[in-house]
Amino acid sequence: MFLKDVWQVAAFAKEVGREILPRTLAGEAVILYRTSAGAPVVMLDACPHRFLPLSMGKLSGDVVQCGYHGLCFDHRGDCVKIPGQDRIPSTAKVTVFPVVERYGFIWVWLGDATKADESKVPDFHWMTNPEWAVSEGYHHIDAHYQLINDNLLDLSHETFVHPHTIGNHAVAESPLTVSEGEGTVIAHRDILNCEPPPFYVQAAGFSTRIDRWHTTIFTPPGFLVIKNGSVPAGMPKEEARAKGIARERRVLNLITPETETSSHYFWGIARGYDIENVGLTDYIRSEVARTFDEDKLVLEAQQRKLGDHKITHFPITLRADAGAVRGRRLIESMLRGVSATAAE
Template sequence: MTTVAPKNFWYVAAFAEDIGRALVARTILNQALVMFRTEEGSVAILEDRCPHRAVPLSLGRLIGDDIRCNYHGMQIRADGSCSRIPCQDLIPEKARARTYPVVERHKLIWVWMGNSDLADPATVPDFHWFDDPAWTTCHGYHHVNANYQLLNDNLLDLSHESYVHEDTIGNDAVAEAPVTSKVVDGKVYVSREIVNCEPPPFYVKTTGFTTNINRWHTTIFQPPSFNVIENGSYPHHASRSEALERRILNMITPETDTSSHYFWGVARAFLHDDAALTSYIREKIYHTFDQDKVLLEAQQRNLGKETNAPFPVALRTDVGPIQARKLVKQILDREQSEAA
């Protein structure tokens, strides 16, 4: 059995800057979509399927705010209705493409894949760091051929930093540090306090700390696939009030049962005007997530399509991922029960 993702949630479809006056094709939850920005600036998301002969609309072209199918010229408006059929005046009632609710917020384009009557913009996850002047951010995207829950597992057990990312953000102290995990108000909190450790290369470069540091990271998981990592560090001999803090923003959108769109950002609350530092962070985080991608895709290949129970041997550090999977399963069971 494959792992199905919940539908009645807002998912990131794209960074806002990437959607303009061009057709963008993207698959989300096994559904082919096409996106574009209208002449007035709003974003439209439709099923990427012409109602005439099922050719992808993304192969067509924009005529004003209509998509003209490149097969037989049928034109579909941003609201999914048909505006023109070249060979006839009568437009059949079924000549319509499905549309999806869209919200543009925090420099992200959010799409609702489930029951549109439940699409409340107030429930869009909070990623205010992208447009909060108190934080300086950089961002990026990875396509990962792995189920979205494997990415959640990875972010909820950061002990892998010691081995996968030893050239950037990890060292032995991460895996050896004690871990706490709890569920509060439908979210999972997994925390590590790492005391008096050598700063990894990324920390030396971004903070300037060269002596031993205290560092912490708390992964906050919000179902079904959002992870915010609160991270900070300060010299071991100093106080926590002197810490330099970051937020690692992880927005995972299931593409298929075995592939994911991984949108990410890094926000920092220090050295806001240092453009070179921003570029360095973006470059090194790309490299770090490239390393994750290699392992996650290899893990998926070994699992095949069975991603529901990847913990034949559970360790103490698996508590957070297991709690997160339980929350997702409860949501899936509820959706399936309501559908029945």
Template sequence: MFIRNTWYVAAWSHEVTDEALFSRTIIGTPVLLYRGSDGHVVALQDRCCHRGAPLSIGRREGDCVRCLYHGLKFDASGVCVEAPAQARIPPQAKVASYPVVERHRWIWIWMGDPALADPATIPDTHWVDDPAWRCLPGYIHYDVNYLLICDNLLDFSHLPFVHPGTLGGPESYASVQPKVERIEGGVRVTRWTMDIKAPPFAAAVKHWPGNVDRWNIYDFTIPGVLLMDSGMAPTGTGAREGARVDAAEFRSCQALTPETETSTHYFFAQPHNFAIDRPEVTRSVHDAIVEAFDEDRAIITAQQRNLSLDPDFKMMAFGIDSALSQFRWTVNQRLEAERAQQAEIKAAEPASGAAQ
């Protein structure tokens, strides 16, 4: 079961080109993405209404798409406008279309009620294309349920153990209890670790004479979007009080989009605002992040495999689980609300039909 009335990241902008048809499954639904003649992204259900063949293996004809199974042609709104050897086209011959917004190099899609799709609620990821910051686009495919990845991102005490050579730092990092606050649609996590050795990925691109004070402050909101202010500065220079002297600052933007119940799309970028005229620094940061996220994928995939062997296994809660427990509660509340809304709509349908 997935939340429908929310914005999901469907793709990086560069993945959807001017001429090609691009397909990606989102919350169990195959979606076709392509650009119209004006450059705007079109999103249609990637399943012909006739026999269910994928439109993405069809053919572009102007702003329309022709299914290459039996030749039905659909316009950018999903309406069938041509059927070979059939002059009259049934009015119900159409495929679903979805609201899309392209912003800061990400293409966002709304899979629920189009009337509720408010672009103002799209998370702010402007660091991804802000000229004062630098980053490279990242994508990883997971063969696990997206909530297990959410759990991982909501508990950074795993960093020294899963990522000792990349993001981790000393094991003392894990002993710090973060501050967890409830916010609209999710949680805010604040973790300060004072007077520690800089993690390897940062030490590789910036030198400090001694230890650093490190911070990770992030919002994690439905459906699985992490926006983080993180970094480190020389110990005792006042970073916790707001002075970021000789700091390495990052504005991580990450988004989880469920593909199916057991697979997930993971979009990410790690913008930094230092050494922005040195592309090798951006590449080094990006490569370290990719390496670390591959480490995450390895442990979470092993976890998923283990859990699947015993569906009745109950995970034991520890104090470090506060953020992930609160986020899962928020997800369940939203799912319950959507289920109740759908039940009301279905209950009203017979009465509506009787009134006619």
């Protein structure tokens, strides 16, 4: 079961053009395309006549033509042509979902269209803010989306999964504090007087001991903003900022469920320093992709081992799981609300 009455990322905006793009989002098979005026469309991938996927058809002008019997549907989902007959049944419609283009993404509302409020699109302004340089990417992960949430709410795994990029022993040994906001879970860790991991040497320019921090802000179903940064060990953050030697980033994670065992993982690394350095932007993209490749291996192995077991079937809970546990509880509470509403 997935949350549907929420905005979720369907694609990077640059992915969607004048060709049909099929994608499965939270269990719904859809197609994405742009009209000739450039407006994005997200439509159910099924012709209502004989249920051939519309992705097997073609985009002709501003209509999608089914590849089976040629029925044509406009951007509102209305059938506008049926070869061989003039009368168009009132039931000849395809569901079209509310959509917003913002922050370099196409956002879709897969639930009750009357509840779709554009002001509720999660804030990822860093992706398009000229004061930040962004390295972005995408991973398809064969794992339930909540396993990815768990991964990002407990960054102690950096020590063991990412020792060649962002991790070292100090991460797992540093205490975690967890709090909750309005519809959010916040997990914070200070990592003080530690050796800079390899990524921090190359991407941030540190060669001596540093103070690190990361604050993960989780909003269901799969949005996690990690505010991370580093300064020379012992130096107050404000002093380092004033001197221009603080190295602060936003790790932007946007996870959309695909199926019960697979997910779309859109990500961006926004940095507030040396923003004109294209070589650094490319380096960060490459190293972060390598880091997330390591996560992908772990997450997919987890999913294979879980098999048909529920993703809550974990016999041991550790202190470091506090953020992940609260994140799951928040999602469970929202899903219970959906079930209660459906039962009324």
